[in-house]
């Protein structure tokens with residue numbers, strides 16, 4: 001295959017790169033840990049980060065976890081969800097895996113092409129007597145139609161747990177979207193906009209449910225001699241929590257850089273026929289967590305996979321989030337709801353999407369290199 005733009009330097013560009021403050025800034029935090037000898041189990045940094053994040057995000061209560069997947073699994077346990085849960089196939093596998101780990105059957109519902117989120121108009125048809133909850137994802141950090149989803153949940157007596165792994169700090173009309181539903185789950189994995197190396201959290205509306213979640217993530221211990229549930233070990237360590245405290249000082253600046261990068265992509269690519277980007281509506285304060293580019297096969301000379309390969313050949317590692325659909329993996333493929341006929345929008349979208357590199361350390365030169373590949377591809381004569 002022809003190499004695009006050989007005059008560029010050949011440094012590899014990854015789709016994401018972690019937010020890492022200067023190392024020397026972290027040293028005092030480590031010294032404090034060494035001094036206190038508190039390594040985990042709800043130590044001072046853990047408490048400080050819960051308080052700081054609740055305030056920063058504008059939420060009532062937050063329970064920190066060692067990762068987002070354990071937080072999802074525990075959220076389902078906390079609300080005693082069982083039977084069937086309606087969810088989206090257009091997400092990272094951890095969304096559905098958390099259901100399987102709880103012995104719950106995922107029921108896949110198609111997405112809305114405008115937002116890539118669960119399409120509320122298609123939820124009701126998937127409800128059965130066994131349905132106990134809906135688990136939507138704020139995909140790419142863009143808010144779900146939370147009002148429509150809540151109306152359905154209220155009508156049918158269902159719980160709503162949002163997988164908000166992409167939605168750190170996202171607001172709508174000035175209010176955190178993490179306050180919707182019964183619980184919301186965050187991920188602080190290295191690849192996310194705010195990271196604690198590994199980490200996650202459950203956002204919860206009241207003290208009572210927070211207490212239950214705190215028991216569940218600590219083996220079910222309510223006090224020294226009382227075990228109230230078959231809990232798990234989901235605790236965030238002091239190292240992670242301390243890093244989170246430091247990250248919080250840098251995250252706003254990182255959002256600013258992300259927004260500028262996104263706008264540059266949007267300006268450069270808006271004019272290109274056959275590709276499109278997502279736009280947050282005027283009410284949404286987005287976190288620019290991802291930059292999904294959609295390649296429309298009938299109007300663009302290359303397929304998504306051809307463009308993906310051209311970028312890869314040029315050292316640019318764009319990612320196909322989300323391809324394959326969760327419903328295509330072997331442990332999900334057998335469900336009736338996994339059939340592509342049930343998921344036409346998700347199936348098409350997953351063939352069209354290419355997430356472009358976006359992270360605070362991406363330089364303008366690197367971004368130009370990425371944009372130039374899309375521009376050159378758009379001018380390729382149709383095969």
Ligand SMILES: *Cc1c(COP(=O)(O)O)cnc(C)c1O
Nearest residue numbers: 067068069092094095165187189
């Ligand atoms: C990252 C992610 C998770 C899993 O979080 P971890 O912290 O990596 O366990 C879950 N759901 C979605 C949508 C994610 O992107």
